[in-house]
Amino acid sequence: MEGENQTDLSEFIIMGFSNLNNLQFLLFTIFFMIYLGTLGGNIFIILVTLANPQLHIPMYFFLRNLAFLDICYTTTNVPQMMVHLLLENKYISYGGCVTQLFAFLFFVGVECLLLAAMAYDRYIAICKPLSYSVIMNKALYIQLAASCWISGFLNSVVHTVLIFRLPFCGNNQINYFFCDIPPLLILSCGDTSVNELVLLIVGVFIGWAPFLGIILSYVCIISTILKIRSSEGRQKAFSTCASHLVVVLLYYGSSIFTYVRPISSYSLSKDQLVSVLYTVVTPMLNPIIYTLRNKDIRKALRTVGEKAAASKFQFS
Numbered sequence: 001m002e003g004e005n006q007t008d009l010s011e012f013i014i015m016g017f018s019n020l021n022n023l024q025f026l027l028f029t030i031f032f033m034i035y036l037g038t039l040g041g042n043i044f045i046i047l048v049t050l051a052n053p054q055l056h057i058p059m060y061f062f063l064r065n066l067a068f069l070d071i072c073y074t075t076t077n078v079p080q081m082m083v084h085l086l087l088e089n090k091y092i093s094y095g096g097c098v099t100q101l102f103a104f105l106f107f108v109g110v111e112c113l114l115l116a117a118m119a120y121d122r123y124i125a126i127c128k129p130l131s132y133s134v135i136m137n138k139a140l141y142i143q144l145a146a147s148c149w150i151s152g153f154l155n156s157v158v159h160t161v162l163i164f165r166l167p168f169c170g171n172n173q174i175n176y177f178f179c180d181i182p183p184l185l186i187l188s189c190g191d192t193s194v195n196e197l198v199l200l201i202v203g204v205f206i207g208w209a210p211f212l213g214i215i216l217s218y219v220c221i222i223s224t225i226l227k228i229r230s231s232e233g234r235q236k237a238f239s240t241c242a243s244h245l246v247v248v249l250l251y252y253g254s255s256i257f258t259y260v261r262p263i264s265s266y267s268l269s270k271d272q273l274v275s276v277l278y279t280v281v282t283p284m285l286n287p288i289i290y291t292l293r294n295k296d297i298r299k300a301l302r303t304v305g306e307k308a309a310a311s312k313f314q315f316s
Helices: 002-008 021-051 058-075 078-086 094-127 129-135 138-163 181-187 193-226 231-259 268-292 295-315
Strands: 011-014 091-093
Touching (some): 011 078, 021 078, 021 268, 058 078, 058 094, 058 138, 058 268, 094 129, 094 181, 094 193, 094 231, 181 193, 231 268, 268 295
Antiparallel strands (some): 011 091
16 A cells, blocks of 8 residues: 555645745745855856866865855755746656755765865865875875765665655645655655664764764864964964865754754754755855955966956957
8 A cells, every 4th residue: 555655646746935925036036146146156166276277286176076066956956946936836746856855965965075075184284284295195085075976876875765665645745845854754654763763874974973073173173273383374274274164064063953863853844944054055155155265266366367357458
């Protein structure tokens, strides 16, 4: 019977912000502007760091990966959310829901691990500067990035398979703005204990372990920075790490709150607001945080601008 119910369910209804009828167009406008800002800011980071040979170093290699991830996982749900804000038809096909969940979990998992790799890079750069070029060589940072992508893929496969083996008996209304684990577990009429257990176990490796690794890295980093006698040196060291630390706190705080806790404590109306923070707002803030506090990117931007101006002058 459960298998029949699950097979017969061909679509879901994404309720999203349907309770805010009078604010649909306003929300669409806000999310549209945020989405454009996210695309523009992250594409800007990728292009600027690729165009300047001086930024072809591990720190900016990881930053390009982060920018690409922000574009990808925002695109998995924000465009559809905007469409649903304008249309009365808020359906998503069963296959579409599977695809959206897989893509979202894939990119979110990669980002959790990538932020840890970025913290490790900063730890080596500040705590072991003389050995940095030897330790953080090209082979190592490519392997670190590849392991993040592979682990994120495996994480997504596990959760997607476990979620969609569950039966969904009749009710197909998802009280969320995209297909995610918490609302689908609540919607299922089957036993979700295995899913919850796997979610907590995997959450330790994808969420808590990298987060604790980042915290330990920054304890060592701050300890090393405080030993620097020059105030200018301390300021420079802090500026290279502060932006990353802000992103880590925003991202991990909201994602751990969403996934690494029992299903009985879920409150989708409140969780939806937290999800908006790390799926919509944080990807837009990342380029702002990294560029405003990053002298290298600002310098690279000036260089690109000067070259563009010089080229224009020559042709004129």
